[in-house]
Amino acid sequence: MKVRDILERLKLAVLSEGDLDAEVKNGYTCDLLSEVMGKAQADTVWITVQTHVNIIAVATVVGIRMIILCNGHEVPEDMLNKAKKEQITVARTGKNPFEISCEICKIGIR
Amino acid sequence: MRDISQHIMDIAQNSVKARANEIEILVNESPKEKYFEFEIRDNGMGMDEKMCKRVFDPFVTTRDKKIRHVGLGLSLLKANAERSGGYVELVSHPNKGTRVKALFKMDSIDCPPVGALGGAFLSLIICDSALHWRIIRKYAEKKYILDTCKIKKTLGVQKLSSVKMYSILKEYIERLESNVKHNGGEEHGG
16 A cells, blocks of 8 residues: 555645655554664554654664654654655644554554 | 663663773662663764764764664664653763763653663673773662773683673672662672
């Protein structure tokens, strides 16, 4: 499934547009960056409440294509600038990580 | 990083990569005042003022950018310390060395656990036993000191990286950690 398909189907607000045609094969929900670095796979949509430039650095190391920020938190500008530069799509939702993970699962990403 | 001990290992490994041959780690845990601080000082290659200003940016690294273009150690440390209400300070001078100090407020719900400090000290000493490590561990009013030069002299050995030394040091550090937290501390070569 492409990044643009996830955005459309879940009706997410896009904060930073990366490669919308990038293929997403996996999902991972976690807020501990070391866990994400060690356990998440490439081509993943990452669900988190973390809003710090460090998450973009972790995403580039792992090969994460898209990040969904939950609970409607404010997002710092420097994080979005880095996301744009690294071609990682960042979206935001007011839902919590469990709710959005369930929705991701329902559209076929495991 | 799951806990503070992993941050200590990570920052100390930066000192090793900076070609330091003397590394001092001060760890101060105050259960009464509810803070945990550590300071790592080395005599490595250091950094200039320009690099010091950029070093907390996760997209800045002193290593080969063809291999990896991010450097997360210091930026993760800063984020975790600040999340607990603490801070990180860094002072560095080219060809003189670097000092990194971090403080965590332990009464914050977002403060990471301390983790296995003894294991972290042991790993650092064993992995780079040719270096002079001086570790000062304080807990409340008690403390112990691990000084690898003095340990080598006491044991009459040149290196600490053998299987036998690993077992001896593991037991020794575990005992020191246990004593400092429960019985009143023990000092080595201090």
